Amino acid sequence: MTEDQLLGPRAHGEPCGSAVLKAVAEDFQVDEVLDIPLSGEGEHLWLWVEKRNLNTEEAAKRIARAAGVPLKMISYAGLKDRQALTRQWFSLHLPGKSDPDLAAAESDGLAILKRARHQRKLQRGAHSANGFRLRLTELHGEHAALDERLERIKASGVPNYFGLQRFGYEGSNLHGARHFAAKGELPEQRNMRSRLLSAGRSYLFNRVLAERVGDGSWDQARIGDLLAFTDSRSFFPAGPDECDDPRLTILDLHPTGPLWGMEGSPAGDEIQALENAVAETEPAVVNWLAQAGMKHERRILRLPIGGLSWHYPEPDILQLEFVLPTGCFATAVVRELVSLAGQTDI
Numbered sequence: 001m002t003e004d005q006l007l008g009p010r011a012h013g014e015p016c017g018s019a020v021l022k023a024v025a026e027d028f029q030v031d032e033v034l035d036i037p038l039s040g041e042g043e044h045l046w047l048w049v050e051k052r053n054l055n056t057e058e059a060a061k062r063i064a065r066a067a068g069v070p071l072k073m074i075s076y077a078g079l080k081d082r083q084a085l086t087r088q089w090f091s092l093h094l095p096g097k098s099d100p101d102l103a104a105a106e107s108d109g110l111a112i113l114k115r116a117r118h119q120r121k122l123q124r125g126a127h128s129a130n131g132f133r134l135r136l137t138e139l140h141g142e143h144a145a146l147d148e149r150l151e152r153i154k155a156s157g158v159p160n161y162f163g164l165q166r167f168g169y170e171g172s173n174l175h176g177a178r179h180f181a182a183k184g185e186l187p188e189q190r191n192m193r194s195r196l197l198s199a200g201r202s203y204l205f206n207r208v209l210a211e212r213v214g215d216g217s218w219d220q221a222r223i224g225d226l227l228a229f230t231d232s233r234s235f236f237p238a239g240p241d242e243c244d245d246p247r248l249t250i251l252d253l254h255p256t257g258p259l260w261g262m263e264g265s266p267a268g269d270e271i272q273a274l275e276n277a278v279a280e281t282e283p284a285v286v287n288w289l290a291q292a293g294m295k296h297e298r299r300i301l302r303l304p305i306g307g308l309s310w311h312y313p314e315p316d317i318l319q320l321e322f323v324l325p326t327g328c329f330a331t332a333v334v335r336e337l338v339s340l341a342g343q344t345d346i
Contacts, residue, residue: 001171006203007161007335008210011218015339016149017141019318021331025052027137028084028330032077033129033323042119043095047102048087052109055082057191059110060090066105067092077127078326081165087113091122128231129306129323132330136318141338143312149337150310150320157251158336159213160303162202163329173199181288197292200285201259207278208257209301218255219302221248224269225255228300230325235298237268251304260286261294303328 022028038046051059060074073093080086167174177200187193212218225238235256247253258265258275265275279286306323
């Protein structure tokens with residue numbers, strides 16, 4: 001499947017040029033932002049880990065082997081890219097045990113930068129944000145046009161599409177979701193089940209967002225919308241007063257789209273009709289998500305970009321730094337700026 005089939009139209013116009021991302025791991029750096037003070041004592045050992053060209057699940061397995069504990073004793077807040085240089089937290093549950101020797105884990109792209117004890121394990125989604133430092137190389141484009149586009153992105157945000165990574169190479173995860181949905185079955189393997197269910201929900205969300213980008217309402221509140229703050233999972237309906245809320249203008253409050261589950265869309269008026277129309281294009285997937293017991297959730301349609309800054313170390317290199325809420329994709333920012341030459345599945 002193509003990028004446009006999996007995502008949707010751009011909001012800020014055609015790309016201002018082309019570039020390469022991830023020529024080397026250091027071109028895509030991610031730092032987990034975790035606002036949890038560690039006590040220094042307890043039965044959980046927390047590790048601040050730097051990894052290069054290694055995904056989160058592989059790193060967890062390596063740490064578990066070195067510590068001599070089952071994989072289920074390892075926790076992490078979120079998944080990070082494989083083809084990147086990333087720093088994130090892990091925790092090990094070690095009741096009644098001293099700190100293990102983890103030297104065997106520290107090779108081939110994994111380094112433990114900090115260690116600390118704490119009373120509780122690291123929970124999924126516990127981090128508050130992710131900080132990104134991206135280097136776009138082999139850049140072709142006028143700096144003035146790129147600067148103008150970046151100023152617009154900084155002021156207005158970008159559509160909060162799920163990135164191509166969510167769907168696998170050439171949409172393989174979505175193909176898998178449709179395959180199992182057609183049979184009315186769930187994969188037995190837990191990781192595959194989670195990956196395919198997520199791909200199905202993400203695709204439906206992207207289709208709704210694509211419709212809103214197409215009609216120009218992705219960053220506007222309409223009556224019947226369900227609104228949410230940037231860092232909140234709760235939402236509330238938009239009436240006339242909510243549609244004029246000044247927090248919409250400062251990118252603190254946003255319209256949301258559906259993450260499908262057992263319940264139908266709780267949006268109102270034309271918004272519900274739009275969301276239901278998208279769901280009707282994939283009835284097997286919608287029923288399959290309900291069969292799996294997924295709860296209906298909401299995701300903000302507009303992605304605000306925190307602390308966006310940029311410079312050109314060389315005429316053909318653009319370096320970007322910014323912070324995104326958890327679960328959001330840096331490639332959604334890059335996509336509104338340039339096309340990525342020869343890369344379709346990052």
